[in-house]
Amino acid sequence: MATRKLTELASVIRSKNSGPYELTLDVIFKDKAAYDAVCRSQVINKSTIANLYGISEEEVIGIIEFAPANAIKATIVRPYPSGALGERDVYGAQQHAPLLNLEVSLD
Amino acid sequence: MKEYRVLSPTAILGYGFPEESFRAGLARQPHLIAVDAGSTDPGPYYLGAGVSFTDRAAVKRDLELMIEAGLQLDIPVVIGTAGGAGAQAHLQWNLDIILELAQEKGWRFPLAVIHAELDKETVLKAYHEQKITPLHPAPAITEEEIRAADRIVAQMGPEPVMAALQKGAKVVLAGRAYDPAVFSASALLAGFDKGLAIHMGKILECGAIAASPGSGSDCLLGTLREDCFIVEPLNPNRRCTPTSVAAHTLYEKTNPYILPGPGGVLDLRETTFTQLSEQAVQVAGSKFVPVEPYAVKLEGAKKVGYRTVSIAGCRDPIMIAQIDHIVEAVRERVADNFKKYGYDYFLHFNIYGKNGVMGDLEPNSQITSHELGIIIEAVAETQELANTICSFARSTMLHYGYPGRVATAGNLAFPYSPSDFKAGPVYNFNIYHLLEVADPLALFPAEIIKVGEGQ
Numbered sequence: 001m002a003t004r005k006l007t008e009l010a011s012v013i014r015s016k017n018s019g020p021y022e023l024t025l026d027v028i029f030k031d032k033a034a035y036d037a038v039c040r041s042q043v044i045n046k047s048t049i050a051n052l053y054g055i056s057e058e059e060v061i062g063i064i065e066f067a068p069a070n071a072i073k074a075t076i077v078r079p080y081p082s083g084a085l086g087e088r089d090v091y092g093a094q095q096h097a098p099l100l101n102l103e104v105s106l107d
Numbered sequence: 108m109k110e111y112r113v114l115s116p117t118a119i120l121g122y123g124f125p126e127e128s129f130r131a132g133l134a135r136q137p138h139l140i141a142v143d144a145g146s147t148d149p150g151p152y153y154l155g156a157g158v159s160f161t162d163r164a165a166v167k168r169d170l171e172l173m174i175e176a177g178l179q180l181d182i183p184v185v186i187g188t189a190g191g192a193g194a195q196a197h198l199q200w201n202l203d204i205i206l207e208l209a210q211e212k213g214w215r216f217p218l219a220v221i222h223a224e225l226d227k228e229t230v231l232k233a234y235h236e237q238k239i240t241p242l243h244p245a246p247a248i249t250e251e252e253i254r255a256a257d258r259i260v261a262q263m264g265p266e267p268v269m270a271a272l273q274k275g276a277k278v279v280l281a282g283r284a285y286d287p288a289v290f291s292a293s294a295l296l297a298g299f300d301k302g303l304a305i306h307m308g309k310i311l312e313c314g315a316i317a318a319s320p321g322s323g324s325d326c327l328l329g330t331l332r333e334d335c336f337i338v339e340p341l342n343p344n345r346r347c348t349p350t351s352v353a354a355h356t357l358y359e360k361t362n363p364y365i366l367p368g369p370g371g372v373l374d375l376r377e378t379t380f381t382q383l384s385e386q387a388v389q390v391a392g393s394k395f396v397p398v399e400p401y402a403v404k405l406e407g408a409k410k411v412g413y414r415t416v417s418i419a420g421c422r423d424p425i426m427i428a429q430i431d432h433i434v435e436a437v438r439e440r441v442a443d444n445f446k447k448y449g450y451d452y453f454l455h456f457n458i459y460g461k462n463g464v465m466g467d468l469e470p471n472s473q474i475t476s477h478e479l480g481i482i483i484e485a486v487a488e489t490q491e492l493a494n495t496i497c498s499f500a501r502s503t504m505l506h507y508g509y510p511g512r513v514a515t516a517g518n519l520a521f522p523y524s525p526s527d528f529k530a531g532p533v534y535n536f537n538i539y540h541l542l543e544v545a546d547p548l549a550l551f552p553a554e555i556i557k558v559g560e561g562q
Contacts, residue, residue: 020536069353083150090150
């Protein structure tokens with residue numbers, strides 16, 4: 001079993017608002033083989049996302065595998081609504097960094 | 108073969124586009140030029156304050172090219188979410204630009220203006236009739252929040268745009284609109300499939316972002332057929348691929364298979380993306396599933412105070428090591444100093460170099476930077492009070508005698524004089540809900556203005 005970093009397998013790792021109350025994390029893989037392998041590994045799940053972001057699993061709204069784009073996305077509840085007092089990232093575009101270090105065990 | 112071609116010049120009106128790409132699009136004889144002019148993405152300020160996040164001169168430049176081309180080709184030009192947020196003030200701002208252009212260019216055409224701002228009585232009535240439901244994870248609505256909102260808009264579907272086009276409008280300026288609505292309305296009138304038309308609109312609304320390399324300031328052409336649609340960039344340096352187009356479908360969305368919108372959902376579970384040529388991708392299988400009762404999204408923003416910020420830097424490792432303690436000490440000093448007045452304020456220290464971007468979501472708790480950026484922010488009921496709190500926090504932090512301090516001349520490096528910026532009113536989103544409506548047109552009154560005739 002080989003361990004690879006997500007950054008080696010994906011061409012896009014990004015975060016963005018999905019409306020003012022949600023943050024959505026997109027991982028788009030370089031090819032179908034990488035996508036299929038990561039889907040099989042089930043490494044991107046509610047528990048992984050909750051751990052990476054220090055939130056509860058209830059705050060992870062969903063994990064979706066989207067084959068047409070070779071993508072897996074996770075959506076979480078924004079800790080603050082976009083633009084609320086104390087909020088730091090109105091567009092939600094810089095919340096992806098914890099995913100960059102994620103390691104995947106491939107069979 | 109029956110075809111309907113839609114030219115999307117840019118992701119947001121005012122973001123610009125190369126004229127060469129636009130001309131290449133016009134050469135394909137489009138049936139419609141459409142553009143999305145807004146978004147909730149820049150945050151609640153623009154809706155609340157009634158101002159645009161796009162620049163007037165840039166919007167005017169884009170509109171000049173688009174409307175001139177529309178009039179020359181005798182095809183409609185449709186603009187959605189006018190002025191960035193689509194409330195009355197935004198619509199008027201965008202209308203003034205069009206009227207100014209018309210006067211300068213001597214244009215004459217019927218212009219439809221579709222309103223999307225709701226008065227509070229309408230929203231309160233719907234609330235009491237239990238027709239408003241929250242969009243998870245937004246909080247439930249209250250009567251107090253509805254009354255507190257400065258502006259509330261509803262997001263129209265394609266129906267009000269279709270009605271305006273049927274009345275003969277050559278240019279349609281719509282208030283807050285579902286992004287795909289402005290790209291799909293005229294094709295729906297021509298009898299094309301709603302699922303395909305809406306999905307094509309969803310891809311076109313961001314201009315060439317769906318291409319590779321992507322760009323929000325370049326053109327994309329959509330060709331709708333009876334059983335599929337084709338999207339392609341008009342700049343030879345870009346191409347659409349099944350991945351780039353499919354990836355755009357999931358952008359900013361919770362679930363890319365089921366996309367809710369006014370009156371129904373777009374179901375993409377059986378959608379296929381196929382490379383048709385070097386640059387073009389064919390999409391098929393997208394379905395629109397109506398949902399009863401018809402519902403539209405409401406967006407509201409309310410003023411929560413006035414903001415003052417002070418920007419500073421810190422290079423002293425002794426201070427950096429104690430930054431959390433210093434922030435708390437300054438916070439306490441501010442509270443203590445004004446305690447007899449009972450001021451109500453929000454004081455925040457955003458420390459770049461230490462969770463300044465991610466806050467509580469930040470997994471890394473260790474400071475590894477040799478310098479920190481510090482933004483001191485105060486929000487209060489009046490600008491004067493925000494100024495007072497920010498100023499006092501800034502001077503306290505500048506001179507605070509933390510343990511072990513050797514740099515007794517001052518703790519902060521200010522890049523600017525004056526050091527404090529009065530940022531004006533601050534707004535929060537406070538309504539993000541669904542509203543059931545019996546008639547898709549009911550909330551969106553339209554008028555036709557005969558531009559260039561007696562004005």
